[in-house]
Structures are given as structure tokens and as C-alpha cells.
Amino acid sequence: MLKKMGLPIALMITALMVVLAGCGQKANNVSAGGNGGNNEAGTAADTKWPDVLRIGNLPMEDGEASRNADQFAKDLGEYLDIKVETFEGEDYNMMIEAMRSEKIDITTYGPFGYIIAAERSGAKLLAAMNNGPGTEGTSVIIVPKDSPAQTIADLKGKNFLFADPASTTGHLYPRAAIMKAVGIANEEIETYFSNVSFSGGHDKSLLAIANGDADGAATCSQCIKMIADAGLIKEDDVRVIGESDPIAGGGALAYRGDLPADLVEKIREFALAYGEKNPEYFKALGVAGFFPAEDSDFDGVREVAKLLEMSPEEMLE
Known part of the structure; x- marks a missing residue:
């Protein structure tokens, strides 16, 4: 069974969590807008807005990214005329469970985190949070710059890091890429390497590789430049030796299904316009902004999950 690695570095930068929690009531007095998805929110009886919105994110090492998250919260509060408070989570599993137990109402998941949250x-x-249609990213397998490894097969018997159990680019897709590259079954991953651990995030994995603390790791293709731009590593500290298939969908801005419909549409309206108005916010996350998306955009992720033959419980354990 995979074990979680306790590296003393902040959790991954790329997964900004946007959270709403209802406290009290606010009468709706705005009309619905936006067209970013095909899901219905709430019911006709859902006519009250919360007085307080809690916007949360995973801890960030980069101070600029943290400031941008605070600015997003401030801007959304002003747009909706609702008090906004921030909420800090720990990992995808916590956010999925928090939505299930109705402790949070909106958050940004990675693609795999989203399909688990949709189910659970x-x-x-x-x-979707990405670089727009036709700009699918990939996962990459990386090694320290001085590593003798040239292919994934060269990492046999070495120690390897995935990011987070529910991470699409840091676990799901690279796991499938490893299976394909060396011709092994999913259950053989843990014995193919000498040790398999979760670092806790893309930034942690990259820092471990840059510092020579691990032989190989999986991360998102844009994460190397993003973490380097934050000053945490140099791009040439790591070297890419493998790559996954393209990953459709991108990060998913998702909501709990019984939120008031007009509140959902106003948040969508705000999110879709935010990249153009505040490009620096998304620059820190390595994407261009939020874009219209459909649930079916994530079917490719569901297909990879089936290939791995692992339940959500197994992937998150």
C-alpha cells in the first residue's frame, strides 16, 4: 500500500481550492448569467444566499500565489456583495469529504479529484481551469539532472514519488504511463520500484528531485516552469524522461449540487471573466483562466481510472 511522505514543504501550488459555506441567509436579488456548464443547481425553492462565503486553498510555499488567492477572495466578495472568509485545507481527500458532509460548497479539484467528488x-x-480548448496538458516523469536514468525502465528498483492520491497529473495519468512504458499491470507498480510514496504535492515532488532526495517522480508538464518561476527550483535541476497521454479537462471548479441556481450562475460569470481581468492570479497557477466546460470533458479521465481498475477508496488510501 502506498504511504504518505512527510516532506517539510508546502502542499501543491497548482490546486487552488475555492470554497463556499452557507452561514445564515441572503435574499437573491440578482439575475442568473453565464454559460460555463450544463449542470442544474438547486431547486426552485432555493432562493436564499449565504451571508458568508468561505474560500479555501491548499497551503502554498509561494507568497505571491497566496496573495493572489486572498485577492480572488476579496474580488469575489465584492462582486457578490457577500462577506468572504478564507479556508485552508490539507489535501484532495479532505476537500472531497468536506463537500460530501456539506462543510464546503465550492472548490477547484484536479480532474481525478473532480470525478471522485462527483461520485461521492x-x-x-x-x-474548467486550464489554458483553453485544445491546450491539454500532460504528466511527466522526472529525475534529478545528474541521474543516469534515461527512460522509465531505468528507474526499476529505485524509489519513486507520486504527488497526491487524487491527483490526475501527479498520480493517475503517470501511473498509467508507467504501466504502458514498461509493460506491467497496475498492481505491479509498488514492486517495480523499491519504494513508492506520496510526497503531498507537485512542489514537494519537484523539490525532492531537485535536491536529490528521490530517484524519480511524477508531476504536471507545466509544473516545472511554474515552480521554477516561484524561485523554489531551477528548471535544469530536473530532467524529463517520460510523458503521459494528453489530459483533457483541466482543473475543475465544482459546486455542491443544491446551491441556489442564481448564486451558481453569478459565481460562474465571475470565474469566466477573471482570467482576462486578473491574469497574474492564473499565472501563479500555470494556467490562463477558467473556461466553459462540460462534465463529459472528463470522460477520458474516467477511462484511465477504469484502466487502473482501482476504486476511489483505493486511489485515496
């Missing part, structure tokens, strides 16, 4: 927590799609 009734999450529905608001928009």
Missing part, C-alpha cells in the same frame, strides 16, 4: 459528494461542474 454530488459535485457538479462550474468551469
